[in-house]
Amino acid sequence: xxxxxxxxxxxxxxxxxxxxxxxxxxxxxxxxxxxxxxxxxxxxxxxxxxxxxxxxxxxxxxxxxxxxxxxxxxxxxxxxxxxxxxxxxxxxxxxxxxxxxxxxxxxxxxxxxxxxxxxxxxxxxx
Numbered sequence: 174x175x176x177x178x179x180x181x182x183x184x185x186x187x188x189x190x191x192x193x194x195x196x197x198x199x200x201x202x203x204x205x206x207x208x209x210x211x212x213x214x215x216x217x218x219x220x221x222x223x224x225x226x227x228x229x230x231x232x233x234x235x236x237x238x239x240x241x242x243x244x245x246x247x248x249x250x251x252x253x254x255x256x257x258x259x260x261x262x263x264x265x266x267x268x269x270x271x272x273x274x275x276x277x278x279x280x281x282x283x284x285x286x287x288x289x290x291x292x293x294x295x296x297x298x299x
Contacts, residue, residue, distance in 0.1 A: 181213045
C-alpha cells in the first residue's frame, strides 16, 4: 500500500482517495480533497493556512510531547599514563626544548645502530 502526500497540505493520501491535478507542463499534483485543490488553484500559500502541515511545522505546533531536544555530551579530556611511561615522564618530555629532544632522539638512534652493528659482528665471527 503506497501512501501519497498532498501537494498542498502535506497530509497522507490513502489509495483510492484524493484528486490528481495535471498541469499543462505535465507536472502532477495530488490533493487530499477539493478544499486543498481549490486553495492551490487560488495560489494561496500553505505556509499561511493554519490547518496545513507546513504551517504547523513552521510555527512549531504540536511537537512538544513528541520530540525532546537531545543533550549533547561534551568530551572530557583525560590525561593518563601510557604503558611504560608515567604521566609525569610524559609531561616532562613534552615540556623539554626541541633541541634537547632532537639530541636525545639522535642518541637513541645511534645506540640502536651500535647494537645492530655489534650483533652483525657477532654473527660474522661465528
